[in-house]
Amino acid sequence: MVNKRKGSAQKQGVIPEKAKAQFEILQRQLEVVFKNKALLYQAFTHSSYVNEHRRKLFTDNERLEFLGDAVLELSVSKYLYETYPQMSEGELTKLRASIVCEPSLVIFANELNFGRFVLLGKGEELTGGRERPALLADVFEAFIGALYLDQDLDTVVQFLARVVFPKVEIGAFSQVMxxxxxxxxxxxxxxxxxxxxxxxxxxxxxxxxxxxxxxxxxxxxxxxxxxxxxxxxxxxxxxxxxxxxxxxxxxx
Known part of the structure; x- marks a missing residue:
């Protein structure tokens, strides 16, 4: 039988008030207001935090990361298809790969200071988890997934138009262009x-x-x-x- 439990943000535990205040700051910085704040919290909840708060029903960001990966690839694909009509399929694929790869996602996450807002377990915190590339890339994808669920694809595209697409236009990925x-x-x-x-x-x-x-x-x-x-x-x-x-x- 397929497990239909969605791991939805509705099951997210109670976020500390200090963290809530930080997420309000984040939304102002991003010029994005979440309708369902629990989705935003979930996007920044690392599995190590969930493991340390088992009784509080926190949900980590891994499922949102899965969704965000697909939404990001679709959004970038559409942008490249429309912006560079002269590019071949192979060239578009190569450019997209350079935009959605882990090193690029880490750059995006760092520029938005995402590491500051991640809810981490104490062990992960002590070992430098906030600066770990894989974690930052995952958080960026999870945020995209959360934004898509909370609003729609157009909102995601608008966000990427401020954060990602300008870098393509100024040649940040010129090594493949x-x-x-x-x-x-x-x-x-x-x-x-x-x-x-x-x-x-x-x-x-x-x-x-x-x-x-x-x-x-x-x-x-x-x-x-x-x-x-x-x-x-x-x-x-x-x-x-x-x-x-x-x-x-x-x-x-």
Whole structure:
């Protein structure tokens, strides 16, 4: 017989008042208000905390993590599909994998200071659990799962549009996004001519330099990009040029 117990947030034990106050701060920081606060608490409840409070009916975040993993992958997939129409299936898969992998999720969680809010058992706390990469990645996925259940997919997408998608747009995952090669292929397919790149500006001190690159097609500027390195600036310029070409093709 299938066990239909949902491990729902309704069974979540009574959260300490101090922790509740912290979660109110978190919601303000995230600009998200949970209708069912118990779901939010559950997303940040580690199994070690549950094990130390067995009589209080706490529910850990593992099931929410399972759900959040799927919701995150769907949301990122939809965003990439709509944002990069020129990318092949293989390229989209590679880029998505770099966004939803553990190291990336840890970065997202750390930037949101999620580790501070996790409910941990004393043993896990003493061994540095709040900084453990796997735990932080799991909490981020669990939060996504909780947000989806509490509200809807559109709310999740709006949250990701503030936290994750801008990083894709500024080239944080450029190691798997070779826009220069993709732009070259687009130009070759249309037999449109010769591409060239030029660094047109450098800003900031030596230790924090920003480069501005221009990409030209047959001597005519097609896009401008900025980056912390010349390579990143060129990649951003190429991405900008690809958008221009895609828009022009859509208008033709």
């Amino acid at each position: 070779d826009f220069k090669s993709q732009l070259q292929e687009m130009v070759q397919q249309s037999n449109n001519g010769l591409l060239s790149y030029e660094i047109i500006d450098e800003r900031g001190p030596a230790h924090n330099r920003t480069f501005v690159s221009s990409v030209m097609l047959n001597g005519e500027e097609l896009g401008i990009g900025r980056g912390k390195s010349k390579k990143e600036a060129e990649q951003q310029a190429a991405q900008c040029a690809m958008r221009v070409i895609t828009e022009q093709q859509g208008e033709a």
